[in-house]
Amino acid sequence: MSQKICIISFDHWNYDKHIVDKLNEKGIDAFHIKIGGFKHKNIGTRILNTFSKIFLGKNPKIQKRQEHIIEMLEKKGSQDQILVINPEVISLEYHLKIKKFTQKYIAYLYDSVERCPVEHLLHGVFDEIYSFDKGDVAKYGFKETTNYNYLEKQPMTDAISIKNQVLYIASFDNRLEKVMLLKQAFEKIKVSYKFIIVGKKTSLFKLKNIFSTTISEIELRRNRIEQNDLKLLYSKTQAILDLVRDNQSGLSFRVFEAMAFQKKLITNNKNIVHYNFYNPNNILVLENENYVFDKAFFDTNYEPLSDEIYYIYTLDNWVNKIFNLNK
Numbered sequence: 001m002s003q004k005i006c007i008i009s010f011d012h013w014n015y016d017k018h019i020v021d022k023l024n025e026k027g028i029d030a031f032h033i034k035i036g037g038f039k040h041k042n043i044g045t046r047i048l049n050t051f052s053k054i055f056l057g058k059n060p061k062i063q064k065r066q067e068h069i070i071e072m073l074e075k076k077g078s079q080d081q082i083l084v085i086n087p088e089v090i091s092l093e094y095h096l097k098i099k100k101f102t103q104k105y106i107a108y109l110y111d112s113v114e115r116c117p118v119e120h121l122l123h124g125v126f127d128e129i130y131s132f133d134k135g136d137v138a139k140y141g142f143k144e145t146t147n148y149n150y151l152e153k154q155p156m157t158d159a160i161s162i163k164n165q166v167l168y169i170a171s172f173d174n175r176l177e178k179v180m181l182l183k184q185a186f187e188k189i190k191v192s193y194k195f196i197i198v199g200k201k202t203s204l205f206k207l208k209n210i211f212s213t214t215i216s217e218i219e220l221r222r223n224r225i226e227q228n229d230l231k232l233l234y235s236k237t238q239a240i241l242d243l244v245r246d247n248q249s250g251l252s253f254r255v256f257e258a259m260a261f262q263k264k265l266i267t268n269n270k271n272i273v274h275y276n277f278y279n280p281n282n283i284l285v286l287e288n289e290n291y292v293f294d295k296a297f298f299d300t301n302y303e304p305l306s307d308e309i310y311y312i313y314t315l316d317n318w319v320n321k322i323f324n325l326n327k
Contacts, residue, residue: 004029005323006076008069008098009085010036014227015253016085018150022315026325033072035065035089066094073101081323083108087126088116095125104128106322110147112136114247130322132250134271146251146275148318151260153310156302157235164194165298166266167237169225172199175243178268178289179218182241185291191298193217194237198224230257238298239264239284251275256313262302277309 005023009016011034023030069090073079082102086109087095099105109118109131122129122140131142166186168179179195186193195218202220225233234240240263242254249271258265259277268286272278284297311317320326 002027002029003080003323004076004078006031006033006073006079006082006102007085008033008035008082008090010034010089011085012036013224013253015147015150018148018315019083019319022319023323026319028323028325031076033069035069066090069094070097073098078102080104081106083322084126086111086116087121088118092120092125095121099125106130108145108322109133109136109142110250112247112250113140115245133248134274135249145318145321146313147253147256148315149256149260149310149313150253150315151231151257154231154235154261156262156304161236162238163192163236165191165238166193166241167196167233167239168193168241168243169196169198169230169233170243172197172202172220173245175245178243181289181291183217185293189293189295191293191295193241194233195219195241196221196225196233198222231261234258234261234263237263239266242267242269244269259305259310259313262304264297264302266297277305277313279303 005028007016007019007030009032011017011032017032017034020030020032079102081104082098083106084090084095084098085107087107090098095105104127105125107118107121107126107129109116109129112133113119113131113136129140129142130145131137131140132144132146134144136142137144168182176197179197183193183195197218197220200222202222234257240254240258240261242252242258242265244252244267249269251269251272255265255267255269255272257263264282264284265272266284266286270285270287272283272285281300281303284293
C-alpha cells in the first residue's frame, strides 16, 4: 500500500505544488493544502473580515485558514507524513491539532528564523525540522537541505535567441534600492537587462515616482508571472540576477532556475561559493554594493554541470531525502 503524504503551505509562487506532483509520480498518494489559496465564501464575509481588521485589530481569515486545514485533513484521513513549509503562518494550537493526523510531522523553513520566527514551535511539535539557511542550521540544530530544482533541465540557448543579458524578477521590497544601483552599473558597461518587480504596492510606488527617471526601464506589475511565461523569459536571457533578502544565507529558487536553464548567475549571496556547483565562470558574486563589473563575465559561455552534481539539487533527490523514500 502506498504512503499517504500531505503538504501544507502558503505557496505564493506555486513552487510547492511541484513536490506533490513529484510524489504522485513516484506512486505516493500525496495532496496539497494551499492555505494561500483560501478565499472568503462570499462578499459578506470579506466585508466582515475587513471590518474586523480595521476596527478590532483581528483578522478572522487567519483563523478560517487554519480551520480549513483541519477540515481537509478530516476529509482525507490519517497521513503517513505531513510536511509544513514555513510553519510560522500556523499557530501552535493548530500545529498540535494537525500533528494528530500523522505519524511523522516535518517542517521545512525556506526563510531565515530572523525573518520568520519559529522559536515557539521548536519543542515538542515537529519530528524533524529542515532549513535552507546554514546559519539557522548551526544555531538551532536543524537538518540542512537546500531549495530544489523543480524544472526539467533545459538545453543551452544559442546566442541568437538571447534578448537580454541580465534578467531580474522579484517581489516588491527594499531590494528595489539595490536594483536601481545595478541598473546604473549595467548601463555604464552597456549590458542589456530586464527587471520585473511584482507586488500590490507597485501601483502606488509607480504613481509616486511617475516623473522619476530612476525607475524607467523597470517593469512594475501587480500580478505575478505565470511559470510558463517565466520559462520563456529565462530562455531568452544570458544571466539571472539573484538578490537575497537581508539576513538570508540560504539559496533562493533563482539559483536552481539558473541551473535548470543552464544560465549564468549574478548573486549577492556570498555563501554560494561553498557549494559544489560553484564555478566563477558561471557565477558572479557581488562582494559589496559598489557594483563595479568586469564585462568579461558576459564574454564566456556557461560551463555545464556534471550529471552527478546536477542531480543532487533536483526535486527528485529532495523528496527522497525529506520523506526518506530510499529505504
